[in-house]
Structure formats: structure tokens, C-alpha cells
Amino acid sequence: MTDLDETRLIYVAPATGRSGVGDYADDFVEAVAPHFANVVDYRIDTEGAETARDVVAHARAVRRLALESHRDGPTVVHFEQSGGSLSVFWSAALPREIPVTATVHDPPHPVWWPYKTAGVARHRLLHHAIHYPFRSISTAVERRVMSHRTVFALTDTGARALTTVLPRSRAESARIFVPERAPAPPVTDRPLAVGMFGHVYKGKGFESIEKLRAELPSDIGLVVAGRGTTSLPAVEGVTVFGEVNGADEDRFFASIRLILVPYSKHNPYGRAYPASSAVTRSYAYGTPIVCLTEGALAETVARGGAVGVDHIDDLAATVDGVVRDDEVMNRLGHAVARVAAEDSLANCVRPFLDEWARAVAPIGVTPELDSR
Numbered sequence: 001m002t003d004l005d006e007t008r009l010i011y012v013a014p015a016t017g018r019s020g021v022g023d024y025a026d027d028f029v030e031a032v033a034p035h036f037a038n039v040v041d042y043r044i045d046t047e048g049a050e051t052a053r054d055v056v057a058h059a060r061a062v063r064r065l066a067l068e069s070h071r072d073g074p075t076v077v078h079f080e081q082s083g084g085s086l087s088v089f090w091s092a093a094l095p096r097e098i099p100v101t102a103t104v105h106d107p108p109h110p111v112w113w114p115y116k117t118a119g120v121a122r123h124r125l126l127h128h129a130i131h132y133p134f135r136s137i138s139t140a141v142e143r144r145v146m147s148h149r150t151v152f153a154l155t156d157t158g159a160r161a162l163t164t165v166l167p168r169s170r171a172e173s174a175r176i177f178v179p180e181r182a183p184a185p186p187v188t189d190r191p192l193a194v195g196m197f198g199h200v201y202k203g204k205g206f207e208s209i210e211k212l213r214a215e216l217p218s219d220i221g222l223v224v225a226g227r228g229t230t231s232l233p234a235v236e237g238v239t240v241f242g243e244v245n246g247a248d249e250d251r252f253f254a255s256i257r258l259i260l261v262p263y264s265k266h267n268p269y270g271r272a273y274p275a276s277s278a279v280t281r282s283y284a285y286g287t288p289i290v291c292l293t294e295g296a297l298a299e300t301v302a303r304g305g306a307v308g309v310d311h312i313d314d315l316a317a318t319v320d321g322v323v324r325d326d327e328v329m330n331r332l333g334h335a336v337a338r339v340a341a342e343d344s345l346a347n348c349v350r351p352f353l354d355e356w357a358r359a360v361a362p363i364g365v366t367p368e369l370d371s372r
Contacts, residue, residue, distance in 0.1 A: 013029070028177070055086050055117065076360060109270075135269065155176075177348035194223070197281065
């Protein structure tokens with residue numbers, strides 16, 4: 001039978017630093033690469049400011065790579081799709097004989113605004129005039145491009161949502177991995193402070209910082225870190241780290257006991273069910289979270305290490321009750337450690353490796369992968 005040892009992976013994702021998906025892709029492709037004969041790591045370096053010419057150029061380049069590789073031998077093409085990734089989505093329109101899979105990071109849609117080029121994005125009215133009235137057409141395009149392909153979501157909730165939008169695709173559930181990080185102090189040994197972490201954009205809850213600071217007791221510190229946080233309006237009593245990497249990231253998580261996740265992924269185009277990389281980064285440092293039980297975050301609460309609230313007005317009071325209670329904090333910390341072990345990178349790539357082996361196996365042969 002065909003084994004992945006004889007297969008080439010063409011991996012298409014946003015470039016490092018363009019988005020959280022690009023950062024995720026760095027670790028993911030490094031983990032799966034040893035299972036393949038070789039990997040072509042194709043990154044989209046124009047994400048967030050793509051022209052129509054950029055999209056066409058990337059789609060043609062990926063198509064050329066895929067066709068040439070398919071002629072040479074077994075090939076799988078995998079895409080890391082997110083709400084604003086135009087080139088990644090359109091590049092997935094490949095001939096049916098080429099095995100294609102994708103991780104949909106903002107389910108249930110592989111791309112939410114498929115025509116939002118840099119020129120369209122500059123004009124808010126034009127953007128919505130193009131996308132909102134023609135949502136059914138956009139969905140039909142998504143279904144056609146991803147028809148009869150395997151699509152992964154990084155939560156069970158997201159996978160269920162995918163089946164409604166992409167009924168002719170095979171939706172599979174996977175997990176977003178918890179990365180390896182330096183050991184952090186036990187949560188009860190850290191300062192009496194809570195944090196917010198992540199890339200600043202609408203829906204991530206950073207617009208609530210002033211409200212949260214006003215409602216939290218003054219002796220509980222509020223510390224903020226992540227890409228774009230230095231551009232937030234200054235709020236008295238809030239410490240801003242900015243983007244953190246390496247030792248700076250270690251110091252940030254050592255300075256807080258909890259991460260607040262007041263995410264709301266509902267917009268006029270529908271509800272999204274993404275997995276949270278801020279949560280997995282927090283778990284990497286043994287840090288529990290308090291979050292809104294919205295979308296896929298309800299699943300996070302059910303798995304452990306997280307306390308959920310139904311409304312943002314309840315967030316500060318819940319934090320105050322949790323962060324001071326050493327028994328509760330220790331119990332949450334143990335749950336975080338368990339989930340982090342379950343969702344190690346090695347464990348989280350298994351569903352993808354199994355699917356890729358199935359995709360390139362001869363008909364009637366059940367692939368068996370070793371545990372490398």
C-alpha cells in the first residue's frame with residue numbers, strides 16, 4: 001500500500017506573523033513533516049492586504065505545484081483556511097483527482113468574505129454591499145470548492161457547524177494543540193492579577209477592558225498582552241505588555257493567575273465557532289481561564305480548566321470569587337494540566353495523519369500508521 005513515507009505534502013497557510021493561523025501553522029507543519037517523503041511549505045505572505053492579482057497568482061502557483069507533484073507521485077494538499085484568507089481558500093479549487101484537505105479555523109465557513117481584497121476592504125460600504133446580499137452565492141461557491149473534500153474543525157462544535165454549511169464535504173473533529181512552553185510558577189504563587197491575551201480585533205473582547213477594570217476590585221491587577229495591544233486606549237490600572245514572545249511571554253504568564261476570554265464571535269453574517277489559540281497558550285503555562293460560554297468556549301468549559309459565565313456583566317464577580325480561592329485555583333490548575341497532556345501536538349496531529357494515509361491508500365486498503 002501507499003504509505004506517507006512515499007507521499008509529498010503541499011502545505012498552504014498564511015505566512016508567519018500574518019495571523020494566529022500562520023503561527024499555528026509553523027508548529028503544525030514541523031510536527032507532520034517527518035511522516036512524509038517531503039513537504040512543500042507554501043505560505044501566503046499577502047494575507048490581510050491581498051489584491052485580486054495576488055489571489056490569482058497564489059492560486060496559480062499552488063495549482064502548478066499540485067499538478068506537478070501529483071504527476072510525480074502520491075500527493076496530499078492541505079490548507080489552513082480562516083475567515084479572511086482569500087488566497088488560501090481560492091487555491092483549494094484543485095482537480096478532484098488530487099487529495100485535498102483543509103482545517104477550517106473559523107467554522108462554519110472556510111472563508112467569510114471571499115471577495116474582500118485590499119481595495120474592497122478600504123470601503124466599508126462596498127465590502128458589505130458585495131458580501132451581505134450575496135451570502136447564499138458565497139456559500140454555494142464554498143460548497144463547490146470544498147465539495148467531497150475532508151474538512152477539519154478544531155472543536156467538536158465547529159465540526160458539527162461545518163456539516164450544515166458544507167453538506168457535501170466530510171467534516172472531521174480535531175483539536176487545537178497546546179504548545180510546549182517553559183514551566184510557570186504554580187498559579188497560587190503568582191501575583192493577584194488576571195490577564196487578557198491575543199491578537200486585537202473585533203470580537204476578541206478587548207473593547208471591554210475599561211468596563212472590566214472598573215468592575216474588578218482594585219487589588220486585582222489587570223495585565224494585557226498580544227499583537228496590537230499597544231494600540232489600545234490607555235486605561236488607568238491596566239498594564240500592557242504588547243506582543244510577547246519567548247522570555248517576555250514567560251514573564252507575562254508568570255504575572256497572572258487567570259486569563260479572561262470575553263470572546264463573542266457573532267456578527268451579522270452569522271455565528272463562528274473557532275478554537276481559541278489564546279486558551280491553548282494559557283494552558284501551556286498552566287493558567288486557567290474564565291470565559292463567556294459562547295460558541296466553542298462552552299466545549300472548553302466542559303473539558304476542564306475553565307470557568308464559564310453567560311454574560312460579560314458576570315465576568316468580574318466570577319473572577320473575584322475564583323482568583324482568591326486557592327482550593328479552586330489548584331483544582332483548575334490540575335484540570336488544565338490534564339487537558340494540556342491530552343492535547344499535546346503529537347496527539348493532535350493524529351487525525352490528520354490518519355486521514356492523509358486514507359486519502360492516498362489504494363482502494364480497499366486500510367492504512368496503518370506507526371506511532372512516530
